[in-house]
Amino acid sequence: AKDGKTVVATEVDHIIPLSKGGDFWSEGNHNSLCKSHHSSKTAKEGGFGK
Known part of the structure; x- marks a missing residue:
């Protein structure tokens, strides 16, 4: 985290994007990130960003 700060992960990211063939349901393709x-x-x- 920036400046050594830790924040709560609130979103699930697909490590390999779905647009590049990543598996939506594979737990091995999930990573928790902050918003x-x-x-x-x-x-x-190349996605939209939330």
């Missing part, structure tokens, strides 16, 4: 990091990752992957 800020999930939005940033999604935007970088």
Whole structure:
């Protein structure tokens, strides 16, 4: 986390995006992230970002 801060994970991210063939239901394709990091990752992957 930024500046050594820890925040609660509030969103589930697909490690391999669904748009790139990631499995929606596979627990091995899930990662918990805070909203800020999930939005940033999604935007970088060409998604909408929340």
